[in-house]
Amino acid sequence: MTSASSSDNPLDEFSLIRRYFHHQPHHAGQGDSVSMGPGDDAAILIPPPGQQLVMTQDTSLEGRHFPADMAAADVGYRCLAVNLSDLAAMGACPLWFLLSLTLPEVDEDWLAGFSHGMFELADAAGIALVGGDITRGPLAVSIQATGAVPAGQALRRSGARAGERICLGGVTGAGLHGLHLWQQGRRDGPAIDHFRRPQPQLELGQSLRKRASACIDISDGVLADLNHVLDASGGLGAQLDEAALPLDAAILSDCDHQEQRRLQLQGGDDYVLLFTLATDEPIPAGCHVIGHIEEAPGIRLKTMAGEIRSLSAKGWQHF
Numbered sequence: 001m002t003s004a005s006s007s008d009n010p011l012d013e014f015s016l017i018r019r020y021f022h023h024q025p026h027h028a029g030q031g032d033s034v035s036m037g038p039g040d041d042a043a044i045l046i047p048p049p050g051q052q053l054v055m056t057q058d059t060s061l062e063g064r065h066f067p068a069d070m071a072a073a074d075v076g077y078r079c080l081a082v083n084l085s086d087l088a089a090m091g092a093c094p095l096w097f098l099l100s101l102t103l104p105e106v107d108e109d110w111l112a113g114f115s116h117g118m119f120e121l122a123d124a125a126g127i128a129l130v131g132g133d134i135t136r137g138p139l140a141v142s143i144q145a146t147g148a149v150p151a152g153q154a155l156r157r158s159g160a161r162a163g164e165r166i167c168l169g170g171v172t173g174a175g176l177h178g179l180h181l182w183q184q185g186r187r188d189g190p191a192i193d194h195f196r197r198p199q200p201q202l203e204l205g206q207s208l209r210k211r212a213s214a215c216i217d218i219s220d221g222v223l224a225d226l227n228h229v230l231d232a233s234g235g236l237g238a239q240l241d242e243a244a245l246p247l248d249a250a251i252l253s254d255c256d257h258q259e260q261r262r263l264q265l266q267g268g269d270d271y272v273l274l275f276t277l278a279t280d281e282p283i284p285a286g287c288h289v290i291g292h293i294e295e296a297p298g299i300r301l302k303t304m305a306g307e308i309r310s311l312s313a314k315g316w317q318h319f
């Protein structure tokens with residue numbers, strides 16, 4: 001957020017909520033499960049019969065998760081996208097979300113842009129905003145999203161087994177590279193687009209139910225998030241094949257080989273799915289096999305030269 005409100009009489013909290021956050025869902029059926037949305041002490045929701053609810057929450061802070069000079073519409077889109085990516089990783093269909101917004105001031109241009117970007121993705125994904133909270137302070141966006149899966153079919157981090165293939169739902173490295181370019185003053189191009197507007201892989205996640213043995217979305221980098229799967233699956237290990245790592249050469253063309261590898265494996269901000277598949281499962285279209293699960297703990301890389309090197313599961317860490 002870069003500019004202050006020019007209004008002499010800023011909107012009060014309730015008018016602001018009515019103006020920017022009472023949104024009529026565009027999607028057929030979106031909102032049908034909402035008995036009471038924003039406006040009462042809490043939302044009243046109708047869980048889909050026979051389904052389990054899946055809940056997640058991620059907070060995005062200015063300067064930590066998105067740059068202070070990012071357009072408000074992109075901030076709105078991105079903050080919802082990172083939460084939808086967690087629903088995708090569980091194989092869930094999005095239903096409802098709560099928005100907790102901390103604003104330094106009432107800037108109506110910013111709010112109009114933010115809500116526009118957020119609802120653009122909400123409508124595309126079929127998720128309804130059902131409530132939230134607004135307070136004053138340094139800009140922070142916290143979203144709690146709920147989805148549903150048929151009972152017993154949610155994807156977990158914990159089901160990987162030795163011998164299974166490790167797959168990626170898309171290329172990695174573009175997100176953090178986009179941030180680096182942003183920090184160098186660039187404002188357009190495919191890597192920047194990837195960083196500004198990550199595309200949660202909801203359809204892929206849903207298609208992996210009853211097929212993938214484990215799944216996670218990559219927010220902290222391939223190695224760090226693969227390591228969560230290995231830990232959750234009982235302390236297994238993995239071997240990755242350097243030659244098989246998907247690389248969008250156009251996106252990472254301005255990086256040397258070592259930087260490309262670092263971004264691909266440790267970048268973060270990717271929001272593609274990483275999942276494990278038994279050897280008889282077909283590989284979904286657009287996905288890449290990057291290695292396999294092994295009994296021996298730790299992550300190893302088979303290099304282009306055929307050497308096996310140990311890798312540390314380093315990735316993004318807040319502390």
Ligand SMILES: Nc1ncnc2c1ncn2[C@@H]1O[C@H](COP(=O)(O)OP(=O)(O)O)[C@@H](O)[C@H]1O
Nearest residue numbers: 055056057058082086089216217218219220225
């Ligand atoms: N403050 C918290 N209280 C309880 N559980 C938490 C808290 N923060 C994170 N978790 C849980 O820890 C797990 C890992 O969180 P996180 O690393 O944020 O995952 P993700 O990358 O999927 O967002 C999740 O199951 C999340 O719900």
Ligand SMILES: Cc1ncc(C[n+]2csc(CCOP(=O)(O)OP(=O)(O)O)c2C)c(N)n1
Nearest residue numbers: 058063064065066067219220267268269316
């Ligand atoms: C301004 C800015 N600096 C740095 C980053 C890089 N970054 C910040 S948090 C993060 C990891 C993901 O965020 P986190 O809060 O750990 O989300 P979660 O893993 O819980 O989904 C990355 C790669 C960024 N996105 N924006």
Ligand SMILES: [Mg+2]
Nearest residue numbers: 057058059086
């Ligand atoms: Mg999280």
